[in-house]
Amino acid sequence: MTIETFPGWANALAQALGLTVLEREAGADYHQWLVDFEGSRLFLCFQHYADCAWLEALSGQDEEVAVWLTGQWNRH
Structure with a gap:
């Protein structure tokens, strides 16, 4: 992944995990x-x-949620 490809990758990950993107920096x-x-x-x-x-x-x-989501992320 590169700095340029992160947004596309992150949007796909957010959709796969059911994350709602609130802000982007x-x-x-x-x-x-x-x-x-x-x-x-x-x-x-x-x-x-x-x-x-x-x-x-x-x-x-929210630490446990982050750990759980990371486990789900590793499956995608």
């Missing part, structure tokens, strides 16, 4: 999208230099 070397999953707020992040994408919970109570 992008910089020269990153993307950070605020998403909602059944009331849990998370960031879907991509860092160009690390060549890595991940989900990050906004609160401790």
Whole structure:
């Protein structure tokens, strides 16, 4: 994945996992999208230099949701 291909990939992932994209932020070397999953707020992040994408919970109570969604993500 590249910084240019992340949006298409992330939109497909959001649709597959049932995530609602609330906000999109992008910089020269990153993307950070605020998403909602059944009331849990998370960031879907991509860092160009690390060549890595991940989900990050906004609160401790959403950590389990982020872990579960990551498991689902790995199946797609």
